[in-house]
Amino acid sequence: xxxxxxxxxxxxxxxxxxxxxxxxxxxxxxxxxxxxxxxxxxxxxxxxxxxxxxxxxxxxxxxxxxxxxxxxxxxxxxxxxxxxxxxxxxxxxxxxxxxxxxxxxxxxxxxxxxxxxxxxxxxxxxxxxxxxxxxxxxxxxxxxxxxxxxxxxxxxxxxxxxxxxxxxxxxxxxxxxxxxxxxxxxxxxxxxxxxxxxxxxxxxxxxxxxxxxxxxxxxxxxxxxxxxxxxxxxxxxxxxxxxxxxxxxxxxxxxxxxxxxxxxxxxxxxxxxxxxxxxxxxxxxxxxxxxxxxxxxxxxxxxxxxxxxxxxxxxxxxxxxxxxxxxxxxxxxxxxxxxxxxxxxxxxxxxxxxxxxxxxxxxxxxxxxxxxxxxxxxxxxxxxxxxxxxxx
Amino acid sequence: xxxxxxxxxxxxxxxxxxxxxxxxxxxxxxxxxxxxxxxxxxxxxxxxxxxxxxxxxxxxxxxxxxxxxxxxxxxxxxxxxxxxxxxxxxxxxxxxxxxxxxxxxxxxxxxxxxxxxxxxxxxxxxxxxxxxxxxxxxxxxxxxxxxxxxxxxxxxxxxxxxxxxxxxxxxxxxxxxxxxxxxxxxxxxxxxxxxxxxxxxxxxxxxxxxxxxxxxxxxxxxxxxxxxxxxxxxxxxxxxxxxxxxxxxxxxxxxxxxxxxxxxxxxxxxxxxxxxxxxxxxxxxxxxxxxxxxxxxxxxxxxxxxxxxxxxxxxxxxxxxxxxxxxxxxxxxxxxxxxxxxxxxxxxxxxxxxxxxxxxxxxxxxxxxxxxxxxxxxxxxxxxxxxxxxxx
Numbered sequence: 001x002x003x004x005x006x007x008x009x010x011x012x013x014x015x016x017x018x019x020x021x022x023x024x025x026x027x028x029x030x031x032x033x034x035x036x037x038x039x040x041x042x043x044x045x046x047x048x049x050x051x052x053x054x055x056x057x058x059x060x061x062x063x064x065x066x067x068x069x070x071x072x073x074x075x076x077x078x079x080x081x082x083x084x085x086x087x088x089x090x091x092x093x094x095x096x097x098x099x100x101x102x103x104x105x106x107x108x109x110x111x112x113x114x115x116x117x118x119x120x121x122x123x124x125x126x127x128x129x130x131x132x133x134x135x136x137x138x139x140x141x142x143x144x145x146x147x148x149x150x151x152x153x154x155x156x157x158x159x160x161x162x163x164x165x166x167x168x169x170x171x172x173x174x175x176x177x178x179x180x181x182x183x184x185x186x187x188x189x190x191x192x193x194x195x196x197x198x199x200x201x202x203x204x205x206x207x208x209x210x211x212x213x214x215x216x217x218x219x220x221x222x223x224x225x226x227x228x229x230x231x232x233x234x235x236x237x238x239x240x241x242x243x244x245x246x247x248x249x250x251x252x253x254x255x256x257x258x259x260x261x262x263x264x265x266x267x268x269x270x271x272x273x274x275x276x277x278x279x280x281x282x283x284x285x286x287x288x289x290x291x292x293x294x295x296x297x298x299x300x301x302x303x304x305x306x307x308x309x310x311x312x313x314x315x316x317x318x319x320x321x322x323x324x325x326x327x328x329x330x331x332x333x334x335x336x337x338x339x340x341x342x343x344x345x346x347x348x349x350x351x352x353x354x355x356x357x358x359x360x361x362x363x364x365x366x367x368x369x370x371x372x373x374x375x376x377x378x379x380x381x382x383x384x385x386x387x388x389x390x391x392x
Numbered sequence: 393x394x395x396x397x398x399x400x401x402x403x404x405x406x407x408x409x410x411x412x413x414x415x416x417x418x419x420x421x422x423x424x425x426x427x428x429x430x431x432x433x434x435x436x437x438x439x440x441x442x443x444x445x446x447x448x449x450x451x452x453x454x455x456x457x458x459x460x461x462x463x464x465x466x467x468x469x470x471x472x473x474x475x476x477x478x479x480x481x482x483x484x485x486x487x488x489x490x491x492x493x494x495x496x497x498x499x500x501x502x503x504x505x506x507x508x509x510x511x512x513x514x515x516x517x518x519x520x521x522x523x524x525x526x527x528x529x530x531x532x533x534x535x536x537x538x539x540x541x542x543x544x545x546x547x548x549x550x551x552x553x554x555x556x557x558x559x560x561x562x563x564x565x566x567x568x569x570x571x572x573x574x575x576x577x578x579x580x581x582x583x584x585x586x587x588x589x590x591x592x593x594x595x596x597x598x599x600x601x602x603x604x605x606x607x608x609x610x611x612x613x614x615x616x617x618x619x620x621x622x623x624x625x626x627x628x629x630x631x632x633x634x635x636x637x638x639x640x641x642x643x644x645x646x647x648x649x650x651x652x653x654x655x656x657x658x659x660x661x662x663x664x665x666x667x668x669x670x671x672x673x674x675x676x677x678x679x680x681x682x683x684x685x686x687x688x689x690x691x692x693x694x695x696x697x698x699x700x701x702x703x704x705x706x707x708x709x710x711x712x713x714x715x716x717x718x719x720x721x722x723x724x725x726x727x728x729x730x731x732x733x734x735x736x737x738x739x740x741x742x743x744x745x746x747x748x749x750x751x752x753x754x755x756x757x758x759x760x761x762x763x764x765x766x767x768x769x770x771x772x773x774x775x776x777x778x779x780x781x782x783x784x
Contacts, residue, residue: 150634153547155642162669165676205597205738207617207625213670223617223625225599233599233615235627242542242644243666243680246651250547252634259638274635277554278605284557288635346597346740 005070005094005315006034008063010084012047013038013169015098015125016075022305023073024051030312031071037063064088071315074098077171079179082107085325089118096123096311099188101328103179104362105336106355108329115325122325123311128189129196129323130306131390133265133297137251137258138197140267147255147273152198152226152234158245158391159186159238166216173216176369179362181218183208183335187238191331194236198251200330201226201234205348206338213241217369224338227348247392256290262392265295301390397462397486397707398426400455402476404439405430405561407490407517408467414697415465416443422704423463429455456480463707466490469563471571474499477717481510488515488703491580493720495571496754497728498747500721507717514717515703520581521588521715523693523782525657529643529650530589532659539647539665544590544618544626550637550783551578551630558608565608568761571754573610575600575727579630583723586628590643592722593618593626597740598730605633609761616730619740628726639784648682654784657687693782 007023009016016038024033035055038044048056057063064072064087072088074081074097082102085095095115101108101124115122128134140146159182171177178184183191195201204226208219220241226234239245248261254275257268271289302309306322313319333351336358341349343361399415401408408430416425427447430436440448449455456464456479464480466473466489474494477487487507493500493516507514520526532538551574563569570576575583587593596618600611612633618626631637640653646667649660663681694701698714705711725743728750733741735753 151549151629151631153545153629155545157543157644160666160670160678160680162673162676162678163671164674168676205599205617207597207619209623209625212623213667221625223627225597225615225617227599231601231604233601233613235615235629237543237545237627239543241666241670242649243662243669244649244660244682246642246644246649250638252549252638257634257636257638268636270635274552274633275605277635278552278633279555281554282556284554284560286552286554288552290636348738 002070003030003316004032005030005312006068007031007071007073008035008037008066008069009033009073009075010037010060010063011074011076012036012043013075017047018304019073019075019308020047020051022308024054028305028308028312030316031308034069035063035066060084061087064091064093070094071096077177078103078184079177082111085122086111086114089114089120089122092118092120094121094315095325096125096308097325097328098125099192099328100184100332100335101325102332103184104355104359105329105333105353106359108332109355112326112329121311121315121321123307123314123321124323124325124328125304125307126189126192126323126327127303127307128193128301128390130303131297131301132299133260133263133295134193134197136265136295137249137260140258141197141251141253145255146251146253146258148230148253149198149228149232150252150254151232152194152249152251154190154194154235154249155237155246156187156190157237157239157242158247159240160243160245161214161240163214166214173214173218174369175217175362175365178218180335180339181210181216181220182238182240183219183222183338186240187222188331188335190238191236191334192327194234195330195334196327198234199228200351201334202229202351203227203348204334204337204341204351205346206341207346208338208342213239222338224334226334247390263297267293267295269293394462395422395708396424397422397704398460399423399463399465400427400429400458400461401425401465401467402429402452402455403466403468404428404435405467409439410696411465411467411700412439412443414700416446420697420700420704422708423700426461427455427458452476453479456483456485462486463488469569470495470576471569474503477514478503478506481506481512481514484510484512486513486707487717488517488700489717489720490517491584491720492576492724492727493717494724495576496747496751497721497725497745498751500724501747504718504721513703513707513713515699515706515713516715516717516720517696517699518581518584518715518719519695519699520585520693520782522695522698523689524691525652525655525687525689526585526589528657528687529641529652532650533589533643533645537647538643538645538650540622541590541620541624541643541645543624543644544586544642546582546586546627546641547629547638548579548582549629549631549634550639551632552635552637553578553606553632555606558606565606565610566761567609567754567757570610572727572731573608573612574630574632575611575614575730578632579614580723580727582630583628583726584719586626587722587726588719590626591620592743593726594621594743595619595740596726596729596733596743597738598733599738600730600734605631614730616726618726639782655689659685659687661685
């Protein structure tokens with residue numbers, strides 16, 4: 001049995017180059033960087049010089065078909081994720097894709113089927129799942145500790161980006177190149193955690209504001225209203241135009257409330273189910289009895305390296321994936337539905353989302369999309385950065 | 393010139409009896425309780441015994457036409473506010489109504505006209521306007537200190553009420569008797585403050601959940617999405633079915649952010665307009681520079697007595713009204729629009745709201761409304777209570 005997996009990395013832009021540094025440095029046990037791919041020969045050259053012995057190619061097909069590679073990491077623009085991942089899986093590779101898993105539910109479903117048929121390990125880079133506070137919240141909601149879900153509210157507006165950021169890549173913030181804005185690029189982490197913790201909504205109404213704060217053709221400010229199966233409601237607010245922004249998740253259930261913000265999980269534990277109090281208490285106005293506790297995040301989330309290590313362990317030792325690639329469909333269902341709702345005039349859209357209808361909408365948007373010209377000032381980042389970790 | 397005004401109080405239920413105690417005790421300078429009115433002879437009897445020398449009547453017309461009275465305070469069920477207030481104004485009385493000013497924008501507009509023509513002082517009991525933190529927030533937004541408004545989010549879910557509360561009055565939580573639920577009874581304070589601080593939205597989309605947590609025929613859980621004229625967005629969440637609930641108002645502008653919660657106003661002051669940074673900064677990822685300060689509420693809000701005193705001072709000394717009756721139309725426009733949006737399938741509704749359309753909707757709802765039977769356990773409260781003050 002193998003103890004070291006040869007990794008082919010496709011896409012060495014912002015995130016890809018960070019992955020190259022991480023895997024190339026040898027700190028992920030069981031993963032060894034063997035080949036990299038980028039359509040930009042200069043990036044490729046730079047990366048190969050930085051990682052001697054690593055093979056380079058400008059053709060991703062070469063990597064997914066290379067019998068010497070065990071693992072493919074996909075870090076290209078989102079609309080290419082599924083095509084590359086599927087071909088890699090079909091060629092017997094284990095695959096880890098950047099988020100989002102792709103840009104349409106249709107593609108995500110196809111990828112799910114391919115992954116299921118492949119028998120290979122398929123992971124997605126939802127690195128914020130490694131944050132212990134979100135994991136704790138998930139446990140509290142899923143175990144019933146909070147009672148029946150009543151409401152979730154996530155204000156996640158600390159994704160500030162400059163115009164310079166949007167100008168840093170030709171594909172960024174275009175329908176054709178990226179397939180969306182903040183919902184497709186920054187918020188997938190939070191949309192994923194939202195559903196990971198609270199479960200999937202059954203209906204979405206959204207207000208996607210296009211080019212509100214930047215010269216772009218996609219949305220940079222969004223309000224989503226969600227309805228859950230039991231009637232509970234949720235609100236999700238995000239933007240790349242506010243500062244310092246807020247990262248505050250509140251979840252209310254019939255047995256208590258939790259708030260995650262500023263690196264703390266605050267927990268109000270009711271001594272009795274609130275609906276029971278409501279139904280049976282003889283008084284009109286009741287002071288609710290509860291116990292309060294705070295859980296402070298003491299250890300750093302393991303973030304990208306944590307997901308990479310878990311992915312390697314899943315292949316080598318059968319460890320359970322913290323972030324299975326198949327889960328990519330969920331947050332994408334929310335964002336696809338949000339675009340549909342917004343396009344239809346902010347009306348409620350049922351989930352599961354109608355993939356054909358979304359594909360038609362996106363095709364129309366992409367028809368008129370102007371892929372931006374290459375910016376010579378675009379920077380080549382080579383290190384993981386705090387900015388991809390949870391910020392409070 | 394008069395130095396003491398004779399007050400006629402119409403309605404001595406929950407709030408009215410509290411006003412009777414307050415004005416009757418003589419602590420509002422310039423106001424003297426002279427007459428009270430209630431259709432319930434027992435309540436009337438009880439109140440007159442408690443306040444010797446005060447005249448009683450079961451017919452409100454007697455009070456508004458009584459030449460010996462200078463001031464009428466209206467504390468009957470909401471749908472009667474405007475009719476009584478208008479007749480009182482026409483009879484030359486100064487008028488203070490409980491919130492909401494009535495239940496329809498149509499009535500509120502008519503009342504506005506009557507008030508304007510009367511030349512009398514017309515106030516409304518938006519007692520939470522006396523809270524210094526909300527006043528400070530208003531000043532910060534209105535003065536431009538926060539820059540251009542970007543977003544407002546108010547989670548005001550600490551209005552928990554038991555079934556027993558709803559059963560405590562026949563008119564409560566019915567379309568015919570009260571004209572609505574949490575939007576008409578508890579949230580008017582917050583809807584008013586919301587518009588008082590941030591200004592009026594131009595569009596409302598709402599999700600009014602009927603009888604979600606109680607046996608009632610109206611809404612007890614609401615999510616409102618608001619759009620302001622400059623494109624800014626707002627979200628307002630309220631419920632009478634959660635506990636301990638949250639009272640947290642966040643307002644974001646291009647020059648900073650403020651959060652009011654737990655008796656504090658937190659202020660992040662940006663050193664540069666964020667849109668300016670976004671447009672001109674050469675880097676993709678920018679750590680925003682700001683100064684942080686906290687304003688802690690040290691003095692208790694003056695609440696109901698404060699509004700009563702200000703109202704008396706307005707009549708006797710020309711003091712500016714903190715809460716003019718005419719302002720009652722604003723929060724009512726938001727709640728009327730919310731009901732319309734919800735009834736139309738949660739679609740956006742433009743403001744100013746179409747009064748005729750709302751009246752038609754309400755008439756239909758009231759047709760099928762079941763006014764509840766009198767509950768013999770209904771309590772007669774005689775004191776102001778902390779529950780009407782801002783709770784954190």
